[in-house]
Amino acid sequence: MTTDLAGPPTTRPSPLRGGLAATMYREYCLLTRNRTNLLLAVVPSAVYLLLxxxxxxxxxxxxxxxxxxVGYAEFTVPALxxxxxxxxxxxxxxxxxxxxxxxxxVELWSHPLGHGGYVLGKLLVxxxxxxxQSLAALLVSLAVFDFRWPAAHWAAVLCATALASLAFNGLYLLLATRFSDFRRFSVTINVVAPVLLFSSPSFYPLDRMAPVLQWLSWANPVTYGIRAVRDGAxxxxxxxxxxxxxxxxxAAVTGPLLGRSLVVRAREL
Known part of the structure:
Protein backbone atom coordinates (compact mmCIF):
# COMPACT_ATOMS: atom_id res chain seq x y z
CA MET A 1 0.00 0.00 0.00
CA THR A 2 1.47 3.33 -1.00
CA THR A 3 0.55 6.80 0.14
CA ASP A 4 0.88 9.83 -2.06
CA LEU A 5 2.60 12.42 0.12
CA ALA A 6 3.01 14.95 -2.65
CA GLY A 7 -0.53 16.28 -2.29
CA PRO A 8 -2.34 18.22 -4.93
CA PRO A 9 -0.20 20.44 -7.16
CA THR A 10 0.02 24.03 -6.06
CA THR A 11 -0.30 26.90 -8.49
CA ARG A 12 0.88 30.42 -8.07
CA PRO A 13 -2.12 32.75 -8.10
CA SER A 14 -2.26 35.77 -10.30
CA PRO A 15 -0.29 38.74 -8.89
CA LEU A 16 -3.42 40.83 -9.33
CA ARG A 17 -5.36 38.70 -6.84
CA GLY A 18 -5.15 38.49 -3.08
CA GLY A 19 -2.26 40.84 -2.50
CA LEU A 20 -3.65 43.71 -4.57
CA ALA A 21 -6.13 44.81 -1.90
CA ALA A 22 -3.40 44.77 0.74
CA THR A 23 -1.10 46.77 -1.54
CA MET A 24 -3.79 49.37 -2.18
CA TYR A 25 -4.44 49.72 1.56
CA ARG A 26 -0.71 50.10 2.19
CA GLU A 27 -0.40 52.80 -0.49
CA TYR A 28 -3.43 54.60 0.92
CA CYS A 29 -1.80 54.70 4.37
CA LEU A 30 1.53 55.89 2.96
CA LEU A 31 -0.08 58.73 1.02
CA THR A 32 -2.57 59.90 3.63
CA ARG A 33 -0.79 59.48 6.97
CA ASN A 34 2.13 61.69 5.99
CA ARG A 35 0.94 65.21 6.80
CA THR A 36 3.79 66.84 4.89
CA ASN A 37 2.83 65.08 1.66
CA LEU A 38 -0.82 65.97 2.15
CA LEU A 39 0.00 69.63 2.74
CA LEU A 40 2.25 69.76 -0.34
CA ALA A 41 -0.53 68.26 -2.44
CA VAL A 42 -3.37 70.47 -1.14
CA VAL A 43 -1.92 73.83 -0.03
CA PRO A 44 -0.44 75.02 -3.38
CA SER A 45 -3.78 74.56 -5.16
CA ALA A 46 -5.63 76.36 -2.36
CA VAL A 47 -3.14 79.26 -2.50
CA TYR A 48 -3.50 79.52 -6.26
CA LEU A 49 -7.29 79.56 -5.98
CA LEU A 50 -7.10 82.37 -3.44
CA LEU A 51 -4.73 84.38 -5.64
CA VAL A 70 -14.40 82.72 -21.12
CA GLY A 71 -13.46 84.21 -17.78
CA TYR A 72 -9.83 83.86 -16.75
CA ALA A 73 -10.74 81.92 -13.61
CA GLU A 74 -12.67 79.34 -15.64
CA PHE A 75 -9.75 79.13 -18.06
CA THR A 76 -7.14 78.49 -15.36
CA VAL A 77 -8.95 76.06 -13.04
CA PRO A 78 -7.82 73.08 -15.20
CA ALA A 79 -4.20 74.22 -14.78
CA LEU A 80 -4.70 74.26 -11.00
CA VAL A 106 11.66 43.33 -4.26
CA GLU A 107 10.63 42.14 -0.80
CA LEU A 108 7.04 43.12 -1.55
CA TRP A 109 7.07 41.05 -4.75
CA SER A 110 6.57 37.89 -2.76
CA HIS A 111 3.82 35.28 -2.92
CA PRO A 112 1.04 36.06 -3.75
CA LEU A 113 2.00 39.59 -4.87
CA GLY A 114 4.03 40.20 -8.02
CA HIS A 115 5.33 43.33 -9.65
CA GLY A 116 2.09 43.65 -11.65
CA GLY A 117 -0.03 43.99 -8.52
CA TYR A 118 2.57 46.28 -6.98
CA VAL A 119 2.47 48.68 -9.94
CA LEU A 120 -1.31 48.51 -10.32
CA GLY A 121 -1.86 49.18 -6.61
CA LYS A 122 0.27 52.32 -6.72
CA LEU A 123 -1.44 53.63 -9.85
CA LEU A 124 -4.99 52.94 -8.63
CA VAL A 125 -4.59 54.48 -5.18
CA GLN A 133 -8.51 66.14 -4.42
CA SER A 134 -9.68 67.38 -7.82
CA LEU A 135 -13.33 67.09 -6.87
CA ALA A 136 -12.67 69.06 -3.69
CA ALA A 137 -10.80 71.73 -5.69
CA LEU A 138 -13.67 71.94 -8.17
CA LEU A 139 -16.19 72.40 -5.38
CA VAL A 140 -14.06 75.20 -3.91
CA SER A 141 -13.84 76.76 -7.38
CA LEU A 142 -17.61 76.72 -7.73
CA ALA A 143 -17.95 78.40 -4.35
CA VAL A 144 -15.35 81.06 -5.16
CA PHE A 145 -16.01 81.74 -8.85
CA ASP A 146 -19.22 82.33 -10.74
CA PHE A 147 -19.34 79.65 -13.44
CA ARG A 148 -21.48 76.57 -14.04
CA TRP A 149 -20.92 73.55 -16.26
CA PRO A 150 -23.56 71.13 -17.60
CA ALA A 151 -23.64 67.61 -16.19
CA ALA A 152 -22.07 66.17 -19.37
CA HIS A 153 -19.16 68.59 -19.02
CA TRP A 154 -18.65 67.50 -15.42
CA ALA A 155 -18.44 63.90 -16.62
CA ALA A 156 -15.86 64.90 -19.22
CA VAL A 157 -13.80 66.72 -16.58
CA LEU A 158 -13.79 63.72 -14.24
CA CYS A 159 -12.90 61.36 -17.09
CA ALA A 160 -10.05 63.64 -18.17
CA THR A 161 -8.84 63.93 -14.57
CA ALA A 162 -8.75 60.14 -14.15
CA LEU A 163 -6.85 59.58 -17.42
CA ALA A 164 -4.43 62.43 -16.72
CA SER A 165 -3.78 61.04 -13.25
CA LEU A 166 -3.00 57.58 -14.62
CA ALA A 167 -0.74 59.06 -17.30
CA PHE A 168 1.28 61.38 -15.04
CA ASN A 169 1.56 58.94 -12.18
CA GLY A 170 2.88 56.39 -14.65
CA LEU A 171 5.39 58.89 -16.07
CA TYR A 172 6.65 59.95 -12.64
CA LEU A 173 6.88 56.37 -11.36
CA LEU A 174 8.77 55.44 -14.53
CA LEU A 175 11.12 58.37 -13.94
CA ALA A 176 11.73 57.12 -10.40
CA THR A 177 13.09 53.84 -11.78
CA ARG A 178 15.73 55.60 -13.87
CA PHE A 179 17.73 57.11 -11.00
CA SER A 180 20.03 55.60 -8.40
CA ASP A 181 21.17 58.79 -6.63
CA PHE A 182 18.64 60.47 -4.33
CA ARG A 183 19.96 64.02 -4.73
CA ARG A 184 19.78 63.88 -8.52
CA PHE A 185 16.36 62.33 -8.37
CA SER A 186 15.05 64.90 -5.86
CA VAL A 187 16.34 67.85 -7.88
CA THR A 188 15.05 66.45 -11.16
CA ILE A 189 11.57 65.48 -10.00
CA ASN A 190 11.01 68.84 -8.27
CA VAL A 191 12.25 70.84 -11.27
CA VAL A 192 10.29 68.85 -13.86
CA ALA A 193 6.84 69.79 -12.52
CA PRO A 194 7.07 73.62 -12.81
CA VAL A 195 8.91 73.38 -16.14
CA LEU A 196 6.20 71.16 -17.60
CA LEU A 197 3.42 73.31 -16.14
CA PHE A 198 4.69 76.69 -17.32
CA SER A 199 5.86 75.49 -20.75
CA SER A 200 2.29 74.46 -21.55
CA PRO A 201 -0.80 76.61 -22.22
CA SER A 202 -1.67 76.52 -18.53
CA PHE A 203 -2.15 80.08 -17.34
CA TYR A 204 -2.10 81.67 -20.80
CA PRO A 205 -3.57 80.78 -24.22
CA LEU A 206 -1.37 78.93 -26.71
CA ASP A 207 -1.38 81.81 -29.22
CA ARG A 208 0.06 84.16 -26.58
CA MET A 209 3.10 81.97 -26.00
CA ALA A 210 6.46 82.58 -27.70
CA PRO A 211 6.82 80.63 -31.00
CA VAL A 212 9.53 78.39 -29.57
CA LEU A 213 7.39 77.54 -26.54
CA GLN A 214 4.41 76.86 -28.82
CA TRP A 215 6.41 74.19 -30.63
CA LEU A 216 7.80 72.75 -27.40
CA SER A 217 4.34 72.61 -25.86
CA TRP A 218 3.29 69.95 -28.36
CA ALA A 219 5.96 67.62 -26.92
CA ASN A 220 4.86 68.45 -23.37
CA PRO A 221 2.46 65.84 -21.90
CA VAL A 222 1.01 68.44 -19.51
CA THR A 223 -0.38 70.27 -22.55
CA TYR A 224 -2.64 67.32 -23.32
CA GLY A 225 -3.73 66.96 -19.71
CA ILE A 226 -4.69 70.63 -19.46
CA ARG A 227 -6.44 70.60 -22.84
CA ALA A 228 -8.40 67.48 -21.90
CA VAL A 229 -9.65 68.96 -18.61
CA ARG A 230 -10.20 72.46 -20.02
CA ASP A 231 -12.00 71.37 -23.18
CA GLY A 232 -13.99 68.85 -21.16
CA ALA A 233 -15.19 71.66 -18.88
CA ALA A 251 -1.29 55.60 -19.64
CA ALA A 252 -1.41 52.41 -21.70
CA VAL A 253 2.29 52.69 -22.59
CA THR A 254 3.76 53.79 -19.26
CA GLY A 255 2.17 50.97 -17.22
CA PRO A 256 3.94 48.08 -19.02
CA LEU A 257 7.16 50.12 -19.32
CA LEU A 258 7.11 50.73 -15.58
CA GLY A 259 6.66 47.05 -14.79
CA ARG A 260 9.48 46.08 -17.16
CA SER A 261 11.80 48.75 -15.78
CA LEU A 262 11.22 47.55 -12.21
CA VAL A 263 12.00 43.97 -13.17
CA VAL A 264 15.18 45.00 -14.99
CA ARG A 265 16.36 47.02 -12.00
CA ALA A 266 15.61 44.13 -9.66
CA ARG A 267 17.73 41.79 -11.78
CA GLU A 268 20.66 44.19 -11.48
CA LEU A 269 20.78 43.71 -7.69
Missing part, protein backbone atom coordinates in the same frame (compact mmCIF):
# COMPACT_ATOMS: atom_id res chain seq x y z
CA UNK A 52 -6.89 84.00 -8.73
CA UNK A 53 -10.00 84.84 -6.74
CA UNK A 54 -8.59 88.05 -5.25
CA UNK A 55 -6.32 89.49 -7.94
CA UNK A 56 -5.38 87.78 -11.20
CA UNK A 57 -8.90 86.88 -12.30
CA UNK A 58 -9.98 90.51 -12.02
CA UNK A 59 -6.72 91.76 -13.53
CA UNK A 60 -6.80 89.60 -16.67
CA UNK A 61 -10.56 89.53 -17.12
CA UNK A 62 -11.42 87.30 -20.10
CA UNK A 63 -9.48 85.19 -22.61
CA UNK A 64 -10.35 83.60 -25.93
CA UNK A 65 -10.34 79.82 -26.21
CA UNK A 66 -11.52 77.75 -29.18
CA UNK A 67 -13.52 80.62 -30.64
CA UNK A 68 -15.30 81.56 -27.43
CA UNK A 69 -14.69 84.07 -24.66
CA UNK A 81 -5.99 70.68 -11.16
CA UNK A 82 -2.92 69.65 -13.18
CA UNK A 83 -0.70 71.36 -10.62
CA UNK A 84 -2.29 69.23 -7.90
CA UNK A 85 -1.83 66.09 -10.03
CA UNK A 86 1.87 66.80 -10.56
CA UNK A 87 2.35 67.35 -6.81
CA UNK A 88 0.66 64.02 -6.05
CA UNK A 89 2.67 62.29 -8.80
CA UNK A 90 5.86 63.69 -7.26
CA UNK A 91 4.89 62.16 -3.92
CA UNK A 92 4.17 58.78 -5.56
CA UNK A 93 7.46 58.84 -7.47
CA UNK A 94 9.43 59.70 -4.33
CA UNK A 95 7.75 56.85 -2.46
CA UNK A 96 8.70 54.36 -5.18
CA UNK A 97 12.29 55.64 -5.29
CA UNK A 98 12.69 55.25 -1.54
CA UNK A 99 11.32 51.72 -1.68
CA UNK A 100 13.74 50.86 -4.48
CA UNK A 101 16.71 52.23 -2.58
CA UNK A 102 15.71 50.21 0.51
CA UNK A 103 15.11 47.07 -1.63
CA UNK A 104 11.59 47.01 -0.20
CA UNK A 105 10.02 46.72 -3.66
CA UNK A 126 -2.82 57.57 -6.54
CA UNK A 127 -5.54 58.02 -9.16
CA UNK A 128 -8.37 57.71 -6.62
CA UNK A 129 -6.73 60.19 -4.26
CA UNK A 130 -6.17 62.69 -7.08
CA UNK A 131 -9.79 62.33 -8.14
CA UNK A 132 -10.87 63.14 -4.57
CA UNK A 234 -15.89 74.19 -21.63
CA UNK A 235 -16.85 71.99 -24.60
CA UNK A 236 -17.70 68.55 -23.20
CA UNK A 237 -16.64 65.21 -24.66
CA UNK A 238 -17.06 66.55 -28.19
CA UNK A 239 -14.15 68.94 -27.75
CA UNK A 240 -12.02 66.88 -25.37
CA UNK A 241 -11.94 63.46 -27.06
CA UNK A 242 -8.65 63.95 -29.03
CA UNK A 243 -6.79 64.85 -25.83
CA UNK A 244 -8.48 62.02 -23.93
CA UNK A 245 -7.16 59.56 -26.51
CA UNK A 246 -3.62 60.92 -26.11
CA UNK A 247 -3.79 60.56 -22.33
CA UNK A 248 -5.18 57.03 -22.65
CA UNK A 249 -2.28 56.18 -24.96
CA UNK A 250 0.28 57.55 -22.51
Missing amino acids: FATSLANLVGEVHHEGRT LLSSMLAAATTAGTSLFQERMGRMD STLLILA LLGFGGAWPWLLVLAGI
